[in-house]
Amino acid sequence: MSDYEHTCMIRGDGGKTLRAILDQICNKWTLLIVATLDQSRVRFTDLQHQIPGISQRMLTLTLRNLERDGLVDRTVHAEVPPRVEYELTPTGKSLLPPALALAGWALQHVPHIEASRAAYEKRSQAAIG
Amino acid sequence: MSDYEHTCMIRGDGGKTLRAILDQICNKWTLLIVATLDQSRVRFTDLQHQIPGISQRMLTLTLRNLERDGLVDRTVHAEVPPRVEYELTPTGKSLLPPALALAGWALQHVPHIEASRAAYEKRSQAAIG
DNA sequence: CGGGATCCAATACGATACTG
DNA sequence: CAGTATCGTATTGGATCCCG
Numbered sequence: 001m002s003d004y005e006h007t008c009m010i011r012g013d014g015g016k017t018l019r020a021i022l023d024q025i026c027n028k029w030t031l032l033i034v035a036t037l038d039q040s041r042v043r044f045t046d047l048q049h050q051i052p053g054i055s056q057r058m059l060t061l062t063l064r065n066l067e068r069d070g071l072v073d074r075t076v077h078a079e080v081p082p083r084v085e086y087e088l089t090p091t092g093k094s095l096l097p098p099a100l101a102l103a104g105w106a107l108q109h110v111p112h113i114e115a116s117r118a119a120y121e122k123r124s125q126a127a128i129g
Numbered sequence: 130m131s132d133y134e135h136t137c138m139i140r141g142d143g144g145k146t147l148r149a150i151l152d153q154i155c156n157k158w159t160l161l162i163v164a165t166l167d168q169s170r171v172r173f174t175d176l177q178h179q180i181p182g183i184s185q186r187m188l189t190l191t192l193r194n195l196e197r198d199g200l201v202d203r204t205v206h207a208e209v210p211p212r213v214e215y216e217l218t219p220t221g222k223s224l225l226p227p228a229l230a231l232a233g234w235a236l237q238h239v240p241h242i243e244a245s246r247a248a249y250e251k252r253s254q255a256a257i258g
Numbered sequence: 259c260g261g262g263a264t265c266c267a268a269t270a271c272g273a274t275a276c277t278g
Numbered sequence: 279c280a281g282t283a284t285c286g287t288a289t290t291g292g293a294t295c296c297c298g
Contacts, residue, residue: 016182019161021242022235026155028291032148044260053145055292060261070245081259082298091241098234101227106151112220113150116199157270173280184272189281210279211278 024069029054029062031099034088037072038096041087071095153198158183158191160228163217166201167225170216200224 024030029051036042036050048059063086066072071092077083088096153159158180165171165179177188192215195201200221206212217225 017239017243018232018235019157019182021239022160022232023157025231025235026160028148028152031151031155053148056261057293058291061291068246068249069242071242076260084260091238094238095234098227098230101230102154103147103151105224105227106147106154109220109223110146110150113198113200114146117197120197185281186273187271190270205280211281213280 021069024065025095025099027062029058030066031103033059033062033066034071034092034095034099035103037086037088037092041075041085044084044086047086066092150198153194154224154228156191158187159195160232162188162191162195163200163221163224163228164232166215166217166221170204170214173213173215176215195221 032051032054033047036047042050044059044063047063048054048056051059063072063074067074070089073087073089075085075087077085161180161183162176165176171179173188173192176192177183177185180188192201192203196203199218202216202218204214204216206214
């Protein structure tokens with residue numbers, strides 16, 4: 001499918017559901033969690049450590065949403081202390097390439113964007129003064 | 130760069146700036162606007178029509194952010210009535226492929242995700258009842 | 259250890275009214 | 279036409295406490 005066809009479908013009217021799903025994929029933590037689950041199954045606490053800054057609450061909520069959408073599998077081991085592991089489903093893994101592509105783009109353009117922001121702020125200041 | 134290297138860089142500590150930028154790209158309207166600017170320069174009102182559901186306020190705000198980040202150029206024509214056109218900068222255009230890849234993924238998996246959600250709700254109901 | 263429940267602050271967003 | 283300003287609501291997310 002060409003880029004142009006993509007844009008047409010994105011803009012299409014039926015796109016309300018699509019927008020909702022895009023919103024959910026593109027929130028603050030989803031991409032990070034998916035990226036972190038790339039290699040293997042990971043425990044809850046390990047996830048929390050590997051994603052600095054995420055709160056327990058948001059980790060739980062985001063994982064539940066991913067589970068609900070069939071992108072992540074949750075395995076509870078009947079042990080004491082309890083052990084819960086998360087891993088990507090095949091669908092979840094299929095999200096990896098585009099997700100990493102976007103993240104890679106952001107990574108590449110951080111310097112450019114920061115410079116552009118600085119220049120913009122400077123212009124704003126100049127306009128005021 | 131391999132997927133694995135990508136994930137390492139995403140998870141890295143310096144990632145606070147990266148996360149902030151990813152957040153901004155992945156908000157409710159940015160991807161839609163970028164996708165809509167794909168082909169050519171578009172006027173403010175036309176953008177509003179091509180992105181059903183966006184409010185004037187959010188269109189303005191998001192466009193300003195994109196301009197600030199150097200992804201969109203704003204051209205004001207000295208006419209009456211005024212005419213303002215927006216177009217992607219080269220950096221903005223470079224965002225197009227990964228953005229469309231993600232949107233394409235979402236599009237492909239809408240049915241699967243909706244089915245998974247329905248099944249999940251059903252399980253939850255069963256657990257309650 | 260994993261995570262549910264609650265409270266609270268920040269902010270994102272929409273609706274409306276006004277302007278050059 | 280292309281915004282800006284203001285207001286009110288809805289959502290997001292962190293902090294904290296508690297529980298099996």
